[in-house]
Amino acid sequence: MLRVAVLLSGRGSNLQALIHAMSSSDFPASIVCAISNVPDAQGLMRARAAGIETLTIDHRRYSSRELFDLAVDKALHERGIELVCLAGFMRILTSIFVNKWHNRLINIHPSLLPAFKGLDAQQQALDAGVKLAGCTVHFVRPGMDEGPIIAQAAVPVRDDDDAASLSERILTQEHVIYPSAVKLIAEGHVRVDETRTIGGKVARRSSVLRNPSLGDL
Numbered sequence: 179m180l181r182v183a184v185l186l187s188g189r190g191s192n193l194q195a196l197i198h199a200m201s202s203s204d205f206p207a208s209i210v211c212a213i214s215n216v217p218d219a220q221g222l223m224r225a226r227a228a229g230i231e232t233l234t235i236d237h238r239r240y241s242s243r244e245l246f247d248l249a250v251d252k253a254l255h256e257r258g259i260e261l262v263c264l265a266g267f268m269r270i271l272t273s274i275f276v277n278k279w280h281n282r283l284i285n286i287h288p289s290l291l292p293a294f295k296g297l298d299a300q301q302q303a304l305d306a307g308v309k310l311a312g313c314t315v316h317f318v319r320p321g322m323d324e325g326p327i328i329a330q331a332a333v334p335v336r337d338d339d340d341a342a343s344l345s346e347r348i349l350t351q352e353h354v355i356y357p358s359a360v361k362l363i364a365e366g367h368v369r370v371d372e373t374r375t376i377g378g379k380v381a382r383r384s385s386v387l388r389n390p391s392l393g394d395l
């Protein structure tokens with residue numbers, strides 16, 4: 179069983195999707211703890227409801243990013259964490275932390291990376307007029323929203339979409355590909371080759387490479 183920690187700052191719907199997937203007895207990973215930098219994050223309540231240990235590490239109590247990251251790092255080591263999943267964690271991590279967790283730290287982002295990095299990715303997609311939007315699970319590297327891609331799902335952009343409706347369509351897919359990506363990693367099917375992941379046939383299954391259905395339009 180791969181020991182997983184989830185870091186979040188808010189709603190925690192991706193955490194919920196991971197909890198749901200891991201409740202199945204044959205899932206090869208389990209969430210050991212959920213950590214938030216925001217004391218009243220809804221995600222912490224979801225974790226507690228599932229019997230998962232929760233920790234608040236409030237960034238406002240630390241005088242630097244380095245000290246905050248050190249506190250997170252310590253909590254992860256104390257619990258024997260093997261994989262860290264960022265799920266709506268809205269703090270930039272220092273490169274020291276990111277490098278320590280090289281290939282053991284993954285993130286989900288609501289765009290088809292490398293397009294639309296940073297905040298408000300869905301609005302960025304609307305502003306650019308793209309016809310396909312989506313989401314990406316990737317290993318984290320020091321650059322923002324950079325790193326080898328593990329899973330992606332595309333969704334169509336409708337003419338009448340606003341940020342809320344597009345975000346919701348993307349979020350549905352986030353909840354599919356995030357657990358699938360964790361499963362692939364836990365099963366040992368994901369290898370990192372410099373800037374990309376390679377995993378052969380198994381890692382190319384439809385749960386991690388999802389296409390839009392025109393029926394959604």
Ligand code: GAR
Binds near residue numbers: 188190286297349
């Ligand atoms: C998700 O849409 C996730 O992709 C995004 O925040 C949301 C968190 O929702 N993450 C980022 O934008 C990170 N750059 P959740 O708290 O319900 O999982």
